[in-house]
Amino acid sequence: MSSTPVRYNFRETEAKWRKVWDERQTFRARMDKARPKYYVLEMFPYPSGRIHMGHVRNYTQGDVIARYKRARGFNVLHPMGWDAFGLPAENAALEKKVHPKKWTYENIATMKKQLQSMGLSLDWSRELASCDPSYYRHQQKMFLDFWKAGLAYRKEAWVNWDPVDNTVLANEQVIEGKGWRTGAPVERRKLTQWNLKITHFADELLERLGTLDRWPEKVRLMQANWIGKSQGARVFWQLTDASGADRGKLEIFTTRPDTLYGATFAALSAEHPIVADLAENDLGLQRFVAESRKTGTAAAEIETAEKIGYKLPLLAKHPLVPGKTLPVYAANFVLMEYGTGAIFGCPGHDERDHEFATKYGLPIIPVVMPEGADPASFSVAAEPFVEDGIIINSDFLNGLSVEDAKARVIARLEEMGVGKGTTQYRLRDWLVSRQRYWGSPIPVIHCAKCGIVPVPEKDLPVELPEDVDFDKPGNPLDRHPTWKHVSCPQCGGPAQRETDTLDTFIDSSWYFDRFTSPNLATAPFDREEHDYWMPVDQYIGGVEHAILHLLYSRFWTRAMREVQMTSLDEPFDGLFTQGMVCHETYRAADGSWLLPEEVERTPSDKGGGGNVVRVSDKSPVEVGRSEKMSKSKKNVVDPDQIIHDYGADTARWFMLSDSPPERDLEWTEAGVTGAWRFQQRLFRIASEAIGELPPVGTPKPATFPEAATALRRAAHKAIAGVSADIEAFHFNKAVARLYELASTIDQVKPEDDATRWAKREALEIFVRLAGPMTPHLAEELWQTLGHKSLLADSPWPLAEDALLVDDTVTVAVQLNGKLRGTLQLPKDSPKDEAEKAALALPELARGLDGKAPKRVIVVPNRIVNVVV
RNA sequence: GCGGGCGUGGUGGAAUUGGUAGACACGCGAGAUUUAGGUUCUCGUGCCGCAAGGCGUGGGGGUUCAAGUCCCUCCGCCCGCACCA
Numbered sequence: 020m021s022s023t024p025v026r027y028n029f030r031e032t033e034a035k036w037r038k039v040w041d042e043r044q045t046f047r048a049r050m051d052k053a054r055p056k057y058y059v060l061e062m063f064p065y066p067s068g069r070i071h072m073g074h075v076r077n078y079t080q081g082d083v084i085a086r087y088k089r090a091r092g093f094n095v096l097h098p099m100g101w102d103a104f105g106l107p108a109e110n111a112a113l114e115k116k117v118h119p120k121k122w123t124y125e126n127i128a129t130m131k132k133q134l135q136s137m138g139l140s141l142d143w144s145r146e147l148a149s150c151d152p153s154y155y156r157h158q159q160k161m162f163l164d165f166w167k168a169g170l171a172y173r174k175e176a177w178v179n180w181d182p183v184d185n186t187v188l189a190n191e192q193v194i195e196g197k198g199w200r201t202g203a204p205v206e207r208r209k210l211t212q213w214n215l216k217i218t219h220f221a222d223e224l225l226e227r228l229g230t231l232d233r234w235p236e237k238v239r240l241m242q243a244n245w246i247g248k249s250q251g252a253r254v255f256w257q258l259t260d261a262s263g264a265d266r267g268k269l270e271i272f273t274t275r276p277d278t279l280y281g282a283t284f285a286a287l288s289a290e291h292p293i294v295a296d297l298a299e300n301d302l303g304l305q306r307f308v309a310e311s312r313k314t315g316t317a318a319a320e321i322e323t324a325e326k327i328g329y330k331l332p333l334l335a336k337h338p339l340v341p342g343k344t345l346p347v348y349a350a351n352f353v354l355m356e357y358g359t360g361a362i363f364g365c366p367g368h369d370e371r372d373h374e375f376a377t378k379y380g381l382p383i384i385p386v387v388m389p390e391g392a393d394p395a396s397f398s399v400a401a402e403p404f405v406e407d408g409i410i411i412n413s414d415f416l417n418g419l420s421v422e423d424a425k426a427r428v429i430a431r432l433e434e435m436g437v438g439k440g441t442t443q444y445r446l447r448d449w450l451v452s453r454q455r456y457w458g459s460p461i462p463v464i465h466c467a468k469c470g471i472v473p474v475p476e477k478d479l480p481v482e483l484p485e486d487v488d489f490d491k492p493g494n495p496l497d498r499h500p501t502w503k504h505v506s507c508p509q510c511g512g513p514a515q516r517e518t519d520t521l522d523t524f525i526d527s528s529w530y531f532d533r534f535t536s537p538n539l540a541t542a543p544f545d546r547e548e549h550d551y552w553m554p555v556d557q558y559i560g561g562v563e564h565a566i567l568h569l570l571y572s573r574f575w576t577r578a579m580r581e582v583q584m585t586s587l588d589e590p591f592d593g594l595f596t597q598g599m600v601c602h603e604t605y606r607a608a609d610g611s612w613l614l615p616e617e618v619e620r621t622p623s624d625k626g627g628g629g630n631v632v633r634v635s636d637k638s639p640v641e642v643g644r645s646e647k648m649s650k651s652k653k654n655v656v657d658p659d660q661i662i663h664d665y666g667a668d669t670a671r672w673f674m675l676s677d678s679p680p681e682r683d684l685e686w687t688e689a690g691v692t693g694a695w696r697f698q699q700r701l702f703r704i705a706s707e708a709i710g711e712l713p714p715v716g717t718p719k720p721a722t723f724p725e726a727a728t729a730l731r732r733a734a735h736k737a738i739a740g741v742s743a744d745i746e747a748f749h750f751n752k753a754v755a756r757l758y759e760l761a762s763t764i765d766q767v768k769p770e771d772d773a774t775r776w777a778k779r780e781a782l783e784i785f786v787r788l789a790g791p792m793t794p795h796l797a798e799e800l801w802q803t804l805g806h807k808s809l810l811a812d813s814p815w816p817l818a819e820d821a822l823l824v825d826d827t828v829t830v831a832v833q834l835n836g837k838l839r840g841t842l843q844l845p846k847d848s849p850k851d852e853a854e855k856a857a858l859a860l861p862e863l864a865r866g867l868d869g870k871a872p873k874r875v876i877v878v879p880n881r882i883v884n885v886v887v
Numbered sequence: 888g889c890g891g892g893c894g895u896g897g898u899g900g901a902a903u904u905g906g907u908a909g910a911c912a913c914g915c916g917a918g919a920u921u922u923a924g925g926u927u928c929u930c931g932u933g934c935c936g937c938a939a940g941g942c943g944u945g946g947g948g949g950u951u952c953a954a955g956u957c958c959c960u961c962c963g964c965c966c967g968c969a970c971c972a
Contacts (some may be wrong), residue, residue: 026924065972106971178970189970237891241967244890318968322888352888356969371888380914446969453970489943565891567969599966647965666927677899683965685899689913692925697912699925751900755911831907836953838907865939876952882906887950 027702029666037138045811046085046140048096050551057093058552059085060531062560062568063100065295066126066148067107070133072600072648072674072686073561075658079674079792080597080750081559082139086791087745089140090815096552098534099134100140101127104523105190108457111624112489119457120485122151133659138667138794140811145537149526154533155459156480157543158525163462163473164582170216173471176450177316180208184492187454193315200492207312212452212519213461217574221444224573233593235681245566247445251278252429253359256285256335257271258293258347266333269293269347272358272443276362276432277424281365281386283376285335286328286350289362292351297331304329304349310352318354324373326352335363338437339414339428350375356447367399371436386413387421449571451522456487456495458520466507466514475508481516492774494518516882527568528575531555531590549585554592562596562681569594593749598683602654607633612653613640615688645685656686668793669695675792676754697758698796699787704765705782705800711769712779715805720773727777728822733763734781735822741788742815754792760785779804784816832857834866835883842883850877857883 040046050056064074074195085097101123108119112379115122127148134141147154165171174543178442179188181198187210192199217224225246228239235752251274258266287294289311298304307329314324328348337343345363347871352371353362366376366383376383387408388397394411410416415431416424432438452461459837460481474481484502485497496518507514529543535552536545560568569591576590605613618631618640631640648655673694678684723731737760744753764782785802790797790810801810830842840862844853854875857863863885874886 062972065923067972102972190968190972193970241891245968247890316970319888322968324888450969455970522970524969527972561972562892563967564972566967568972570969644964644965679900680902682893687899687913690899693913693923696927700927703927752911755901829907831943833907833953836951841907874952876906878906878953882953884906884952 027699027796027799029668029698029795031312032799033138033667036795036798037135039798039809039865040138040811043809045809046095046097046142047144048094048098048142050548051094052551054092054094056096056552057085057088057555057557058096058531058555059088060098060534060555060559061571062558062564063102063527063530065102065105065107066123066130068126068129070130070657072656072658073595074134075137075670076600076674076680076684077559077561077597078134078137078139079671080595080680080748081557082137082141082671082794083555083675083745083750083791085140085724086794086811087815089811090787090790090813092814093550095140096534097139097141098145098537099139099143100145100147100530100537101130101149102523102527102530103127103148104155104458104520104526106191106455106457111454112457113476113492116489118485118487120150123148123457127698136659136662136667137671140794140882142831145534146588147530147533149459149530149538150457152480153540154530155526157533158459158521158529159462159481160476161529161543161579161582162521162525163476164584165215165578166473168578168582170219170578170581171213171451172216173211173213175209175591176212176214177207178210178454179316180206181492182206186493190315190317193317196313196315196320198532204313205315207314207316210452210454212450214448215574215578217449217571218444218446220577221248221446223577224446226572227573227589231589231591231594234591235596236593237560238569238594238596240640241565242570245446245570247443249274249443249445250424250425250440251443252432252438252440254279254338254363254432256338256345258333258335259344260332261334267293267337269361270359271361271363271403272441273363275368275425276428276438277410277413277416277419277421278365278368279337279339279363279428280416281344281367281384282337282363283366283382283384284348284364284372284379286348286353286362286364286607287331287866288335288353288355289351290355291349291353291360293333294331297333298871304331306407307349311349314351320355324351324353326350326371326378328375328379330379338432338435346381348375349381357445358443366403368403368405370403370405373399373403374767384412444691449524449574451523452519454494454497454518455520456483458523459526460496461517461519461521463517464507464514465507465517466510466512468512469507469509469514471507472507472514495742496520516813524568524571525575528572531558531572532576532579532585543584547586549587553585553587554590554809556841557593557595558591559595559597561599562727565596595681597680598678599647600684600686601645602648602656602686603609603645604654605631606641608638608641613649614653615656644766646688647683659702665691666698666795668796669698672697672793675750677751679751680748686831697761698793701761701785701793701796702800706788708764708778708782709803709805711771711775712782712804713776717776717779720776723773723777724771726767727769727771727774730763730767730774730777730781731819732822732825733760734777734784734820737788738784738816738818739760739823742818745791750792753788757785757789757792760788786810787813787816789875828880830857830880831882832860832863833882834863835886836884839863839866844880845878848879850879853877853879853883857885 059081061077085095089095103123108123111117111122112119176883179193180189183201183203193205254271256269258269260266289308298308314321326845328350331347333347334344335347364372366372367385385399388411389408407421410419410424429440462481464472466472503516534546536548539545572590574598579585605618607613619634631642633640673691685806737756740756741753767778786797786800826846827843828846830844832840842856854877870887872885872887876884
């Protein structure tokens with residue numbers, strides 16, 4: 020139309036619409052019982068400094084859902100807050116001499132501004148930060164309530180100890196068995212710490228997974244495995260020393276009581292009380308125990324460490340075989356935290372036991388063999404047989420299946436009084452004490468006379484003192500001159516505050532509850548608001564939280580139910596786990612990592628890749644494979660820069676196109692410019708068309724020419740398709756449909772009023788469908804099309820059913836399963852007609868070469884397969 | 888070690904219940920227009936082959952008229968493992 024090119028000024032336009040939404044409080048959520056609610060939540064960010072592309076992806080996805088559900092008439096709650104306590108703030112304090120509070124709030128300010136530049140439909144009036152005493156006072160109160168309800172208790176637990184810094188280390192701070200700052204070999208120490216009784220709900224947490232049908236199957240599976248319910252038996256073994264004198268009983272838990280006859284040794288955890296006892300008079304054993312403690316507390320470390328054992332001066336009497344005794348070891352691969360801290364080793368049917376038995380020359384007896392194997396020749400000497408099979412070499416169990424044998428042997432053990440069938444969980448109670456400053460104080464007081472006393476409710480919150488120093492490692496609360504010294508609330512005598520703080524997973528276990536009434540001072544939430552908004556209808560976040568955060572939140576919800584705060588069972592009705600954002604890595608000749616902006620691609624002489632060189636001196640750069648964006652490898656792209664250069668809509672559009680949201684996304688410059696060009700194209704299509712379109716509200720013509728009907732079909736099919744795609748989180752497919760619709764619209768050059776009407780209809784549909792993804796541009800185009808209302812307040816378009824079905828279908832014709840041609844047939848043609856049409860196809864006749872078909876398979880509307 | 892996942896053109900990825908593999912996009916090639924602050928438009932583009940045709944969804948095997956999809960087996964990569972959040 021016009022010879023002057025139309026350009027979309029995204030900077031001005033995006034700012035304009037954000038201001039309008041903000042001023043009109045478009046996204047403010049208010050309880051309204053007359054309307055159905057929809058609670059969309061993305062995992063709140065840790066304020067690490069600046070937002071990264073992972074945030075952009077996460078919040079874009081959530082915003083698509085939030086805007087879509089608003090358009091569909093839901094009363095949407097879409098809040099944002101800050102997971103503001105945590106280790107990095109203390110690290111910053113140590114390294115940069117900034118107070119954790121200052122560092123955290125500065126980061127929040129920066130990141131809030133960044134998030135706001137994305138044009139997210141958030142209700143910022145509900146913003147919260149978990150480090151704010153007005154937030155954590157409620158979790159202190161809840162902690163005390165849980166304690167009173169018997170859900171919190173103290174017990175000894177191991178921590179990683181740095182002997183140089185005299186401080187407790189997080190698993191993350193232990194690198195190859197050494198302290199991250201000191202390099203000193205890490206030791207394990209025992210401390211008395213607070214735990215929450217998550218195991219009290221183990222069975223319910225497992226059972227209710229089955230009802231979470233809007234959760235990814237893999238997350239439910241991971242949680243089920245984590246809870247790890249297993250049926251097994253506790254077996255009591257009589258211990259003796261070499262002379263046969265009674266040395267007490269040993270209790271062993273096993274999930275494989277059916278292999279009891281294959282037991283050739285017993286092994287105790289290095290932390291088992293019996294081992295501790297024996298070690299008192301055994302230097303070698305002391306050394307062994309000390310050696311075992313050098314492994315950190317992480318399960319992966321313990322289980323990959325070389326299996327070593329120490330033979331104890333004990334024998335265990337086999338409970339079913341008179342006269343048979345087993346050697347007893349202390350072993351580093353037996354976990355004190357699981358079962359009874361002791362196992363019997365059946366090397367024939369367990370990988371770890373096999374490795375151990377081979378190493379220490381212990382006998383290996385097969386007691387299960389595959390069905391149909393020959394018992395005389397079946398051997399497990401080379402490797403254990405861990406699958407289901409038939410029991411052998413096991414007295415009264417011979418010939419039974421594994422399952423039947425388990426039941427029979429448990430019955431026998433119970434009869435004899437030497438064992439008991441039990442259910443065991445892998446899940447351990449939640450250890451919530453942290454020896455750190457930047458967390459919510461545990462509101463208890465230690466009194467020499469009264470013991471552990473809760474801080475009275477009127478004294479809550481227990482606030483963190485701000486005058487702390489980070490000159491030394493360790494917990495500044497512990498060495499604060501005055502903070503911990505208080506008088507006992509019960510007896511008034513001198514007492515001390517608990518200086519441990521709560522695990523930050525607690526902060527994130529109820530923030531979604533708090534969002535329902537974030538400004539209420541007297542309680543964590545208003546019951547009516549909570550009942551209205553909860554549960555979260557759609558929760559979105561990284562799969563790295565699949566187990567811990569989500570399980571702890573499910574627990575916390577139940578704990579609140581236990582103390583009558585809610586009647587809610589599950590906090591998250593729907594869950595979606597998004598993939599990571601990745602980028603190529605670049606290395607200079609000297610091996611140092613380079614930022615993407617420090618390298619460039621030189622065009623090659625004839626097409627194809629080209630070389631990658633350093634911008635500064637054109638030296639060659641080694642290109643590594645794409646990995647998760649991380650500061651350490653410098654393969655990061657700053658969202659701020661992208662939003663400044665291309666606009667928020669481009670960043671959002673790129674995040675949604677191409678990659679399925681649950682999979683990893685590869686960030687590429689080409690992809691961004693592609694998204695940018697499409698924004699420009701859309702603006703041009705709409706701007707150029709506007710002059711020829713009928714005004715808003717022009718009545719629908721009675722009839723349409725064929726081309727107009729085709730356009731209307733495309734548009735209405737897009738409504739159905741995009742809606743279904745958004746509901747199913749297939750944003751990349753929704754984007755592809757919008758590309759198609761845009762091309763279709765652009766190609767229609769109307770020459771009559773009905774087609775002009777259809778083009779306006781199609782454009783309006785397009786703009787409304789694109790609204791959740793590229794909200795600023797869509798809002799601008801909505802106005803360009805002549806609307807006075809906000810697109811953000813407009814309803815989702817409705818598809819006309821009649822336009823969704825075609826009257827002809829393309830049917831594939833195959834010869835022996837190989838495609839020979841296609842047919843256009845009326846929809847739902849009878850089978851014999853489809854067959855007749857297929858056999859008449861020249862391409863088929865050529866392949867058939869005069870032979871008569873043996874068989875013809877007809878799948879209506881899909882395929883005709885001729886078999887000769 | 889245990890648990891979970893992923894693997895389709897040069898690239899990101901599409902593909903109801905097994906039913907035309909490669910939608911859409913990037914890149915690349917050819918052409919047109921001509922933009923000069925990131926151009927735009929048309930056509931082509933899985934591989935081999937002049938063609939007919941053949942081969943193709945990480946490798947190997949199987950079930951089926953028909954397999955990316957179901958089964959077995961092997962390989963590669965990624966994530967979680969309780970004090971990172």
